[in-house]
Amino acid sequence: MINLLKKSYVLLCLVMIMVVVTACGSNQANQPSSTNQAEATAISTEAPAENVDLTISAAASLTDALKEIETQFKVIHPNVKLNFNFGASGALQKQIESGAPADLFLSAASKNMKSLVDAKLIAEDSQTNLLSNGLVLVTSKTSKTQLATVNDLLNADVKTIAIGIPESVPAGSYTKEALEQAKLWDSLQTKVVQAKDVRQVLQYVETGNADAGFVYKTDALTSDKVNIVLTVDPATYTPITYPIGIVTATKHLPESKQFYDYLQTAEAMAVFEKFGFSKP
Known part of the structure; x- marks a missing residue:
């Protein structure tokens, strides 16, 4: 009888040990690995895109087209606010030469862009002819x-x-x-x-x-x-081209490049053509 009780006691102890071991194993399996924990932390703490203000100095004749394009661009890049400085291309050129803040320059004449490129205020490979006019x-x-x-x-x-x-x-x-x-x-x-x-x-x-x-x-x-x-007969004056360039001094190069590239897309060009512009 005593031996039977001892055997029962030993058996009970073995069962309890197995239950504890099984529970610990199950709990460990449910815990994320250190790698997974790091990934989860990175995802949860990732900061939203920083809000950026861009200043675009643009020829006055681009006012209506750019205002419509701004609406389209905002849908794709909601963190980027476009601030337009419209005016005569020559006056805008002089503002940039004087150090006025600007991220992009859209001129109604190639000569104004060339002056800024020659002065190293816009890089040669950061400008292109965007539009033409009459x-x-x-x-x-x-x-x-x-x-x-x-x-x-x-x-x-x-x-x-x-x-x-x-x-x-x-x-x-x-x-x-x-x-x-x-x-x-x-x-x-x-x-x-x-x-x-x-x-x-x-x-x-x-x-x-x-x-x-x-x-x-x-x-x-x-x-x-x-x-x-x-x-007016186009043969009597210099071809009217509208170059666009990224100002070297910009503090927001990635966002400036985004708008620079967007203005050359089919979507943006469709708006320009609606307002009477054409490709160079």
Whole structure:
């Protein structure tokens, strides 16, 4: 009887030991490895993309197209805020040369981009020709002035002609070239009213402060207050190209490159073409 009790006791002890060992093994199997723990920690503590503000100095004639493209870009890169500085390309160039903050530069003339590349403010391999445009002559829709050729600008009923300042506004420089080719530049000087950028030229014509004005085709298409009375012969002025470049001093190179690349996509180009631009 005593031996039976001893055997029972030993058997009970063995069963209890087996239960404990099994439980410990099961618990260890359920614990993540140190590698898995590290991975889990890395995933849970990964910081969201940092919010970045980009400053884009762009020709005034790009205003409407870039505002629409901004909406598309924001969907893909919600952490990047685009701040546009629109103006005359020459004025924007001088701002960058003076150290004004800018991450990208979109010019309405190759000469402004070339000046910044020559000054090492934009790298040669960080710029490219993005778009092209055309020059047109417009009058107000309420105007009764008849203009069939640029020579008609000499007519007495044309008293004021708006153009961009040739030294700083590419559209003004192209206009001067075309009028010099037609041998009209000197003869029209008493009628010329200069504007700070091409959008101001358009405004002068819309409001009747100028009888006619030279603007880009794309600007004329944005207004329901002007008529395109003639397209200036492209052979009379330097081809209008819009280069884009990343400013060397940018503190946000990855994000600047993202927008630089996006503007060259089919999606962005479709918007530009909707506003009258074309590929170079």
